[in-house]
Amino acid sequence: MxxxxxxxxxxxxxxxxHGWGHPYLDWGYDWxxxxxxxxxxxxxxxxxxxxxxxxxxxxxxxxxxxxLRVRQAFGxxxxxxxxxxxxxxxxxxxxxxxxxxxxxATLPYTAARQFATLQHLSGHRLGLNVxxxxxxxxxxxxxxxxxxxxxxxRAEEWMSAVRALWRSWPDxxxxxxxxxxxxxxxxxxxxTIHRGEYYAxxxxxxxxxxxxxxxxxxxxxxxxxxxxxAGANSDVQLALAPMxxxxxxxxxxxxxxxxxxxxxxxxxITILFAIQPIVVSSAEEADRIVAASLEPDEATLRRIAExxxxxxxxxLTTLDLDRPLDRGxxxxxxxxxxxxxxxxxxxxDAPLRRIxxxxxRLGRLSDGSGWVGTADELADRIEEYGAWGNDxxxxxxxxxxxxxxRTLDELVPILRRRGILRREYEPTLRxxxxxx
Numbered sequence: 473m474x475x476x477x478x479x480x481x482x483x484x485x486x487x488x489x490h491g492w493g494h495p496y497l498d499w500g501y502d503w504x505x506x507x508x509x510x511x512x513x514x515x516x517x518x519x520x521x522x523x524x525x526x527x528x529x530x531x532x533x534x535x536x537x538x539x540l541r542v543r544q545a546f547g548x549x550x551x552x553x554x555x556x557x558x559x560x561x562x563x564x565x566x567x568x569x570x571x572x573x574x575x576x577a578t579l580p581y582t583a584a585r586q587f588a589t590l591q592h593l594s595g596h597r598l599g600l601n602v603x604x605x606x607x608x609x610x611x612x613x614x615x616x617x618x619x620x621x622x623x624x625x626r627a628e629e630w631m632s633a634v635r636a637l638w639r640s641w642p643d644x645x646x647x648x649x650x651x652x653x654x655x656x657x658x659x660x661x662x663x664t665i666h667r668g669e670y671y672a673x674x675x676x677x678x679x680x681x682x683x684x685x686x687x688x689x690x691x692x693x694x695x696x697x698x699x700x701x702a703g704a705n706s707d708v709q710l711a712l713a714p715m716x717x718x719x720x721x722x723x724x725x726x727x728x729x730x731x732x733x734x735x736x737x738x739x740x741i742t743i744l745f746a747i748q749p750i751v752v753s754s755a756e757e758a759d760r761i762v763a764a765s766l767e768p769d770e771a772t773l774r775r776i777a778e779x780x781x782x783x784x785x786x787x788l789t790t791l792d793l794d795r796p797l798d799r800g801x802x803x804x805x806x807x808x809x810x811x812x813x814x815x816x817x818x819x820x821d822a823p824l825r826r827i828x829x830x831x832x833r834l835g836r837l838s839d840g841s842g843w844v845g846t847a848d849e850l851a852d853r854i855e856e857y858g859a860w861g862n863d864x865x866x867x868x869x870x871x872x873x874x875x876x877x878r879t880l881d882e883l884v885p886i887l888r889r890r891g892i893l894r895r896e897y898e899p900t901l902r903x904x905x906x907x908x
Contacts, residue, residue, distance in 0.1 A: 474855050474890045476908040478864030479521045482710070482746055483871045486527040486572075487553045489545040496874040504551065506559035512871045513560045516567055519884045520894040522904045523568035524560070525601050525690060525710065525866065526553035530577055531608030533785045540781045540789070547782035554586070561594040568901030570599030570690050570708075575630035576612055576623075580666070581673050583630070584637035588679035591687050596900040599688035601710070602627060604698075605807075607785050619804045624697045626670045631689070631705050633666050633673070638686055640664045640676035685902045694723070695808045702741065703730025707905065710866060711745045712809060715853075716840075717860050720745065724861065742905045745857070748868040749843045749850050750834070751879050758836055758844045768832035776828045783810050793825035847882035855892060863907075 490508060491497035501508040516524060532538045532548045541547030553571035560569045573583065591598045604627045609617035618626060645660040664675025691702045692710040702709045713723045723745075728738035752758050768776075777788040784806055791797070799820070802811055818827050835842020837849040854865060869875050887893035898904045 474892050475858035476894065477854065477858050477862060477892055478742055478744060478905060479519075479887075479893060480523040480525060480744055480864070480866045481516055481521055481871070481876075482866040482868045483524060483526045483553075484868050485545075485870045486529065486550040487556050488548065488550045490870050490872045491874075492545045494872075494874075496872060499872075499874060501872070506556070506563075508873070509556060509560060509871055510563035511873045512876045513564055513567065513569075515873065515876050515880065517564045519880050520888070520897070521567055522864070522894075523570050523599055523688075523708075523901060524871075525570040525599070526556065526572060527601075528553050528572035528574075528603075529605060529608065530574060531605075531611055533607060533782070537781060537785050537787055540778055540787060544775075544778060546779045554590075557590055557598070558593065561590075561597060565595075566597070566897035566899075566904070568597045568599050568688065568904065569594065570601050570688070572601040572603055574603055574605055574608065575627045576606065576609055579673065580630055580633035580671050581637060581675070581677070584634045584677050585679055587634070587687050588638060588677065588682070591682055592680070596682065596684040596902065599690050599708070599901055601690040601692070602631065602705070603692065604701075607806075620695065620808060621697045624693075624701050628701060628704070629668045629670050633668065633671055635686065636662075636664050636666065637675050637677040638679075638682070641679075641681040646680055684900045688901050688905065693809060694812070698809075699726055699730045700734075702727060703732075703736065704734035706741055707902070709741055709743045711743050712813065713745065715745060715747065715857070720857065720860050720862060739907055742863045742907075744864045744866045745862065746866040746868045747843060749837070749845070749879065751847055751850060751883060752844065753846070755838065755846060755849075758838075758846065758849075761844050762834045762836055762842065765832055765834040768829050772832050773825065773828045776831045777824075780814050780828075780831070784814065788824065788828075791824055793828070794823050796821050797824045797827060847886055850883060851886045851890060851892070854887070855890060858892065 490503045491501060513524060528550060529547060533541045557569045557571050587598060587600060604623035606617045606623045640662040642660055642662060644657065646656050647654045661676040666673050688707045689705055690708040690710055691706040693702065694712060709727050711723055713719050724743055727741055727743055731738050731741050781788045784802060786802055815827060816830055834844050837843060837845030837853055867879060884893060888895060
C-alpha cells in the first residue's frame with residue numbers, strides 16, 4: 473500500500489466573486505452567502521481533506537492598479553475570511569479552516585482574543601495563514617510601509633505576542649470547580665507586559681486556555697527570511713516550488729534546516745506543496761487541451777497580464793510585450809515569490825510576450841510537463857511525491873462546488889484505494905496534521 477499523505481484545498485481567489493468569468497456562474501450561487509462555501513466544504517470533509525486555507529488580500533491595491541484588480545475580479549473585491557470561518561465550522565465536524573491574517577491589520581491583543589474565541593467555538597479546528605503583505609499598510613496607519621524583511625520582523629514580533637497572550641493563563645489558573653465555588657485563580661495569571669519595536673500592550677488575555685492546543689499556524693514564502701519565519705513559527709508550510717524530485721527534496725531540506733535552527737524538530741512542520749491540476753475524463757481530452765494551449769492569442773496573453781498585474785500590483789498591460797521585462801518596475805513591497813512565479817526560468821533578456829506565453833501553455837501529467845490529465849494520472853503523480861518523502865499537497869482553485877466536484881469525484885476513490893488519502897479524522901486539526 474502507498475504512503476498516506478495530507479491533503480488540503482487552497483482557496484486561491486479568497487472570499488470573492490466565485491464563478492465570475494466561468495460558465496458555472498449560472499448555477500446561481502450568491503458568493504456573498506455562506507451556502508456556496510458550506511456546500512463545498514462539506515464535500516472536502518467527506519473527501520477526508522485535512523484543511524481549507526482561504527487566501528486574502530485586504531487591499532484593492534495601488535491607485536494605478538485598482539481597476540485591473542476589480543475589472544475581472546482577479547484581486548477584489550474580497551470579504552474577510554475570518555468572518556466566514558464560523559459558517560464553515562457550523563457546516564462541518566472535523567476539517568480545519570484556515571483564514572488568512574495579516575499582522576499589519578490586527579493588533580496582537582485583538583487578534584489573540586478573536587482567534588482564541590474561534591478555536592474554542594470550532595472544537596480546536598482553527599488555523600491561521602499568516603502573511604506579510606505590506607501593500608495594504610496605508611489602510612491601517614500612516615506609517616510608511618515596511619520592506620520585505622522588515623515585514624517578517626514585525627510578523628515575528630506579532631506571532632510571539634499573540635502566543636504570549638494565549639499562554640497568559642498557565643496551568644492551575646482555570647479551576648472551574650463548582651463544589652469549591654471557584655472559577656479561576658487570578659493570582660496565577662501572567663501580566664504579559666509587551667513593549668516591542670512594532671507593538672506595545674498589556675495582558676493578560678480575557679480568554680480561557682485551550683484544552684487541545686493552540687491554533688495551527690500556516691505560512692507561505694520561499695525567501696530566506698520567509699523560510700526563517702516558517703522554521704520558527706509554522707506548523708504547516710504552504711510550499712510553492714517546481715514539482716521535481718530535486719526541487720521538492722531541496723525545499724523540504726531548507727524548511728527542516730530552518731526548523732532545527734530555531735530549536736524545533738524537522739517533523740514539527742507539515743509541508744504541503746500547492747498544485748493546480750486540470751482533471752479530465754480521458755488521455756485524449758488531455759492531449760487536445762494541451763495542444764490548444766501551445767499558441768496563445770493576444771486576448772489570452774492580455775488576460776494573463778491582467779491576472780499577473782493584480783497579483784503583483786504592477787500594471788503589465790501597459791508594457792511592450794516584445795521588449796525584455798524590466799525587473800526594476802516592481803516595488804519593494806511586491807512578494808519575491810510572486811515575481812519568481814511570473815518570470816520562471818526566463819533570463820533577463822526574455823521579452824514579456826515569451827514570459828506570458830509560458831503561463832498560457834499547459835502540459836501533461838503523464839510526462840511531468842504540466843497538470844492536465846486523468847484522475848489516475850494525478851494519483852500517480854501524488855503517489856510519486858510520497859515516495860520522495862512528501863507530507864502532502866494543497867489543491868489550488870476556487871471553492872465553487874463545480875470546481876470541487878470536477879477535481880475530486882474520480883480522484884478521491886482512487887487515492888483511498890491506494891491508501892494515500894485518509895478515511896477517518898482525528899478530533900482536532902493539530903492531531904490530523906501529525907505524521908502518519
